[in-house]
Amino acid sequence: MSNRDLLLEIGIEEMPARFINNAIRELSEKLESWFEENKLKFTEMKLFSTPRRLAVVVKDVATAQSDTEEEVKGPAKKILIDSEGNWSKAALGFTKSNGITVEDIYFKEIKGVEYAHATKFVKGEETIQLLPQLANVISSLHFPNSMRWGSENLRFLRPIRWLVALFGNETVSIEIAGVKASNITHGHRFLGETIPLIAPNDYEKVLLGQFVLAKYEERKEAIQEQINRLEDEQNWIIPVDEELLEEVTNLVEYPTVFFGTFNKDFLNLPEEVLITSMKSHQRYFPVKNKSGKLLPYFVAVRNGDHRHIDTVAKGNEKVLRARLSDADFFYQEDQKIPIDHNLQKLESIVYHEKIGTLAEKVKRIRKITEEIGHLVSLTDQELKIADRAAEICKFDLVTNMVNEFPELQGVMGEKYALQQGELPGVAKAIQEHYKPRHAEDSVPQTTIGSIVSMADKLDSIVSSFAIGLIPTGSQDPYALRRQASGIIQILLEKEWNISLNELLKKVIVIEKGDLDDELYQQLETFFKLRIQHVLEEKEIRYDLIEAVLGGEFNSVKNIVDRAETLQSRKDQASFKGTIESLSRVLNIAGKAELYGEINPDLFENDYEANLYEQWKQLLNYFETTASSRERFDAISSLETAISTYFDHTMVMAEQEEIKRNRLTQMRELAKLIGAYASMNVIVVK
Numbered sequence: 001m002s003n004r005d006l007l008l009e010i011g012i013e014e015m016p017a018r019f020i021n022n023a024i025r026e027l028s029e030k031l032e033s034w035f036e037e038n039k040l041k042f043t044e045m046k047l048f049s050t051p052r053r054l055a056v057v058v059k060d061v062a063t064a065q066s067d068t069e070e071e072v073k074g075p076a077k078k079i080l081i082d083s084e085g086n087w088s089k090a091a092l093g094f095t096k097s098n099g100i101t102v103e104d105i106y107f108k109e110i111k112g113v114e115y116a117h118a119t120k121f122v123k124g125e126e127t128i129q130l131l132p133q134l135a136n137v138i139s140s141l142h143f144p145n146s147m148r149w150g151s152e153n154l155r156f157l158r159p160i161r162w163l164v165a166l167f168g169n170e171t172v173s174i175e176i177a178g179v180k181a182s183n184i185t186h187g188h189r190f191l192g193e194t195i196p197l198i199a200p201n202d203y204e205k206v207l208l209g210q211f212v213l214a215k216y217e218e219r220k221e222a223i224q225e226q227i228n229r230l231e232d233e234q235n236w237i238i239p240v241d242e243e244l245l246e247e248v249t250n251l252v253e254y255p256t257v258f259f260g261t262f263n264k265d266f267l268n269l270p271e272e273v274l275i276t277s278m279k280s281h282q283r284y285f286p287v288k289n290k291s292g293k294l295l296p297y298f299v300a301v302r303n304g305d306h307r308h309i310d311t312v313a314k315g316n317e318k319v320l321r322a323r324l325s326d327a328d329f330f331y332q333e334d335q336k337i338p339i340d341h342n343l344q345k346l347e348s349i350v351y352h353e354k355i356g357t358l359a360e361k362v363k364r365i366r367k368i369t370e371e372i373g374h375l376v377s378l379t380d381q382e383l384k385i386a387d388r389a390a391e392i393c394k395f396d397l398v399t400n401m402v403n404e405f406p407e408l409q410g411v412m413g414e415k416y417a418l419q420q421g422e423l424p425g426v427a428k429a430i431q432e433h434y435k436p437r438h439a440e441d442s443v444p445q446t447t448i449g450s451i452v453s454m455a456d457k458l459d460s461i462v463s464s465f466a467i468g469l470i471p472t473g474s475q476d477p478y479a480l481r482r483q484a485s486g487i488i489q490i491l492l493e494k495e496w497n498i499s500l501n502e503l504l505k506k507v508i509v510i511e512k513g514d515l516d517d518e519l520y521q522q523l524e525t526f527f528k529l530r531i532q533h534v535l536e537e538k539e540i541r542y543d544l545i546e547a548v549l550g551g552e553f554n555s556v557k558n559i560v561d562r563a564e565t566l567q568s569r570k571d572q573a574s575f576k577g578t579i580e581s582l583s584r585v586l587n588i589a590g591k592a593e594l595y596g597e598i599n600p601d602l603f604e605n606d607y608e609a610n611l612y613e614q615w616k617q618l619l620n621y622f623e624t625t626a627s628s629r630e631r632f633d634a635i636s637s638l639e640t641a642i643s644t645y646f647d648h649t650m651v652m653a654e655q656e657e658i659k660r661n662r663l664t665q666m667r668e669l670a671k672l673i674g675a676y677a678s679m680n681v682i683v684v685k
Contacts (some may be wrong), residue, residue, distance in 0.1 A: 001593055002063075003042075003060040003061055003062055003063060004056060004060075004127075004167055004168035005054075005058065005059055005061065005167075005168065005199065005200035005201055006042075006057070006058040006061045006131070006165075006166070006167050006200060006577050007057050007058075007164060007165070007166040007197070007203050008055065008056050008058075008134060008138075008164070008165055009030070009048075009053055009054070009055035009057070009162075009163065009164035009165075009185060009203070010027075010053065010054045010055070010138060010160060010163060010166070011053050011160065011161045011162035011185070011186060012052060012053065012054065012156075012157065012158045012159070012160055012161060013052070013158040013159045013161060014052055014158065014251075015051055015157055015158055016145075016157075016248035017051065017142065017246075017247045017248075017249075018247065018250075019069075019143055019145075019157060019249050020049050020050075020054075020216075020250045021049070021216070021246070021250065022048050023049070023054055023141065023143065023157070024048075024049040024054050024056075024216075026141055027054055027056060027137075027141060027144065028045055028049075028056060028136075029251070030045055030137045030140060030141070031045065031056055031058065031134075031137060031512055032045070033060070034133070034137050035061075037622075038130055038133075039065050039066065039068075039124075040061060040062050040063065040065060040130070041060075041061075041062045042058045042059060042060055042061045043059045043060040044058075045057070045058050045059070046058075046059070046204075047215075047216075048203070048204070048214035048215055048216075049214075049216050049250075050212060050213075050214060050216075050219075050250075050253040050341040051250060051251060051252070051253065052161075052186070052189065052253065053214070055164075055203065055214065057201075057203055057204075059125060061167070062127060063126065063127050063128075064124045064125065064126045064127055065124030065125050065130075066124050067121070067122065067123050067124050067649060068121075068122045068124070069117070069119050069120065069121055069122070070119070070120050070122060071117055071119055071120070072098050072117065072118055072119075072120045073115055073116070073117055074094040074105070074115065074116030074117065074118065075090050075112040075115070075116060076093065076113055076115055076116075077107050077113075077115065077116065078114075079651075080094065080105070080287050083653060087102050089442075091105070091116070094116060094118075095118075097467065098118060098120045099120065099439055099450060099556065100118050100120060104118045104119065105118050105386075106118070108164040114406075119454070121524075126303075127167065127624070128167055128170060130291070131165065131167055131171060131174070132173050133171040134165065134172070134174060135174045135175065135176050138174075138176055139154060139176060142157070143156070145157065149177070152177040152178060153177075154176065154177040155176070159177075160176055160177055160179050161179070161186075161629065162182070162184065162185070162186060163175075163176060163179050163180065163181040163182070164181060164182065164183060164184065164185050165181035165531070166183055166197060166200050168199065168200075168201065169198060169199050170185050170486055171576045172194055176210065182298045183196050183197045183198075184196055184197070185197055185203070185206070185207065186210075187207060187209075187210020187211055187212055187214050188210055188211035188253050188303075188304070189253075189436045190304065191210070191211035191254065191304060191305065192207075192210030192211045192212060193210060194219070195391070197208060201459070209265035211253065211254040211255055211305065212254060213253065213255070214253075214255045216249060216250070218250050218577050219252065219255050220245060220246070220249040220251075222255055222303055223245065223248065223249060223255045223257060224240065226255070226256070226257035227240060227257055227285065227299060227493055228413070230257060230259060230299065234259075234287075234297075235289075235290070236287050236288065236295065236297070237286050237287070237288045237290060237292070238287055238288075238299055239285065239286060239288065240285060241279060241285070244279055244283065244285065246263045246284065248283055248301045251283065251301070251303065252301055252303035253303060254303060254304055254305065255301050255302070255303070256299070256301070256302045256304060256305055256306055256309065257299060257301055257302075258299070258300060258301075258302055258309050258312065258313050258322055259287070259297055259298065259300070259313070260297065260298055260300065260301045260313040260320070261296055261297050261298075261317060261325055262295040262296050262297075262298065262313070262317060262320055262324060263296065263321065263324075265292060266296065266324045266327075266328060267296060268328075269324070269327060269328055269331055269517030270331070270411075270412075270415055271294050271411075271489050271676070272408060272411050273327050273331065273401065273405065273408065273412075274294060274324070274327075275294075275408050275508055276405050276408055277291045277296050277320070277323050277324055277405070278320065279329055280405070280407055281323055282298075282300070282316070282319065282320055282323065283300070283301075284298040284299060284300045284316075284320070285298065285299040285300070286298065286299075287299060295540060298316075298320060300313075300316055306470065311684070317346065320669055323575070326404065327401070327404065327405070329400075330399075330400035330401045330403075330404055331400075332519070333400055334399045334400050334401050334412070334416060335397070335416065335419060338396050338420065339392055339416070339420055339422075342395040342396070342398050342399065343359070343362075343392065343395050345389075345398040346358040346359040346394060346395070346397070346398065346505050347359040347363060349397075349398070350405065352463075352464075352467075354467040355463045355464070358394055358397065359395070360457060360537065361463075362390070362391065362393070362394055363510065364463070364510055364555070364682065365390045365393065365452065365455045365456050365459050366387055366390040366391055366455075367510045368455035368458055368459055368506075368510060369386050369387060369389075369390040369451055369452055369455040370383065370386075370387065370501070371506045371507070371510070372451045372454055372455060372498070372503070373386050373451055375496075375498050375502075375503065376447070376496055376498065377448075378451075378647050382447070382448070385423060385425045385426055385429075385448055386448045386452065387424045388422070388423070388430070388453050389425070389426045389429035389433070389448050389452050390455060391431060392413075392417065392422070392426070392430065393413070393429070393430050393433050393452055393456065394411060395413060395416075395430075396410070396412045396413035396416060396430070396639060397409060399412060399416065409434065410430055410431040410432070410433065410434040411431055413427075413430035413431060413571060414427045414428060414430050415427075415429035417430055425446065425448050425648050426448075428445075428446055428448070428449055428497065429444075429446060429448040429449040429451075429452050431445060431449070432444035432445065432449025432452075433449055433452040433453040433455075433456055434453070434456075434493040435449070435453060435486075436486045436489055436490075438482070439482075439485070443486075443489055443490045443493045443494075444490065448493075450490050450494055453488055453490060454487050454491075457483040457484070457486055457487050458503070458507050459507070459511070459522070460478065460480065460481055460483055460499055460502075461480050461484055461526075462504070462507045462508060462511050462519075462523065464480055465480075465510055465519060465523055466508075466511055466512060466516075466589065470522065470526075471526075475493060476591070480526075480528065482516065484526060484530045485530050485533070485534075487529055488527070488531060488534060488556050488631065491555065491557065492534070492556055492557060492560065495557055496555070496557070497554075497557055497558065499553075499554045499555055500524075500527055500553060500554065500556065501524070501552075501553045501554060502557065504520060504524065505520060508523075521664055524553055528540055528549050528553070530604040531549065531556060531559055531560075532545055532549060534556075534560065535548075535560065535563050538563070538564070540563045540564070540566075540567050541570065541634060541679055542565060543613055543682050543683045544563055544566045544567055544570065544677075544682060545563060545676045546678070546681050547566065547677035547679060548562045548563045548566065548676075550674070550677065550678030550681060551674060551675055551677040551678060552674075552675040552676070558628060561627070561628035561629075562628045562632075562676060562677060564628075565628045565629045565632050566632070566677060566682070568629075569632065572640075574636070575684065576684040576685070577623045577639060578639050579641040579646075579679050579682050579684045580684065581638070581639045581643055582635065582636075582638070582639075582642070582680075583671050583679045583682070584642065584646065584679035584682045585642060585666055585669050585670050585673060586670050586673060586674055586678065586679055587680055588651055588663075588666050589663070589666040589667045589669070589670030590670075592663035592666055592667035592670075593663070593665060594660070595660040595662065595663060595667075597664065598612065598661065598664050598665050598668060599661050600612060602657060602658055602661040603661075604649075604658065605648055605649060607641075607644050607645045607647075607648045607649055608645065608649060608662070610644075610645075611638070611641045611645045611665070611669070612665060614637075614641050615638075615668065615669050615672065618634055618635070618672060619672065621634055622634075622672070628676075631676060632676065635672070635673055635676055638669075638673075649662065651663060651666060
């Protein structure tokens, strides 16, 4: 019998746009796994998704599993054959359970004992009998906000309204949450009809006739083409935000692009306000002229055809007009309120019940800003600018505009600060201190903005850790991982050699009044995991990452430089011998206790003295600005001295005083080596 196509469609109450792409991806992955587990062959999967449906057409599915032969193992020979050489009841049971005869039995020796074996024929099951299991595949789909609907026990993103399951022209018997599968699908909610499907291959064409463009990629392309056509017709530039385009694509089943207008007086509002009103609140695309100046138009996507499109445009214009009128009112009112008045409001806003108010957070940010400013050698004038930026960095959080448009925090702060006479450097830092907002975002451009950004993020991280709000697993409600990554990103971009060890301890003292060693260890581990992620993205080998993170916890730039140096040297012929020599020192130094200082008078041979002199030279050399590569070369130069030392010197000498002195020498040498990296965890072949 020839292969058949399979159609599986889940009709759902309108789904949130942000969940659809992940949902169809998960459905296809689970289906692929199911086909593989059931040994059913197919050629390809075609995916379809709209706000009201998730669907898959699986092409050329085998009508049955392939017949197979498998070897089965039975009891030991002594159990199957009695003393007279006859087959026992156990033998008959073995043959019956596997559908074979005693003539099919053969024996294999396993660990000195002979066991019965047989080759068993397994007839493949028909696909139509297996397909009802797809109900379990559908039920296993995971959504961020699943819930029960009605009286059913199934947890799902939205209620399931219909199911289509066709194998060729045969309906598959599937039932989920009281909904039975059929061959009936549904077109566009308002423009389409309920219609039967004859075969899976008709699916896409039938839906198109019912005003449903079922493929996500085709709807997205159609929207982009219509936008491009509108640009050419009107001589406009329509900036297309990819994230917004994806969302709009998942909001419609039959996209039609149209444009509307708004009062040009609203162009007196900051551009960011207009664009945010259009994009974030109304899902509109802004319109600019060829010079990049915003125009009083917007572009939107309708879920339907061109009929009555003018009425639709006017309705959207009315909604946007109301939104912009509110924004204009908020903007005018905000400008009447002095910054200092807004700062007073921060005293009554609780940042966290165990951490304090926003005003208290700002005070800590100012102190941390000052510490970082000294670490990067700001001038007195720059320190004053940084302090003012830190002092007022949160004032716009209590403005009407940010209350209405939270996305504009920082942006409005910069504009209001300039309007009230603040220095440009201060205003810019207010906007920049939220950066980077996400993994793809850029770091602050200015030094002051970078410092205040780090101070804000450090305060959030350390104060949260101090009260036990530590990210675990996927739980990170305060986005502390993202903020730590932002700090690391800034330090790398600015190439600041700020010691994280020193900086974290200073912040802990600011937060708690004194140093808390346990809190510091938690923070160090937390930041090392973020640095590890950076090194993994740079494709540094896993053992080299572990080695440098086991070394000195100083500046991020230094840690990354050390990792990249080891990565660049790992394939050199000399690397193996160098690492083995250095590792030998680290391993034996682990047995050393605190015996005081090295006493050269206790040396018994020239090899001890030579290693001692080279160690002192390296100490002096490392006090200069030697690069990570130069430092590794310098440490590597110890290889010969270390090898000859061990060839001629017994560290664990019988005389206690000599042994202690030699262990002390190993300990001090290990400090120098270990500060660079834990060489003894590096894998060499």
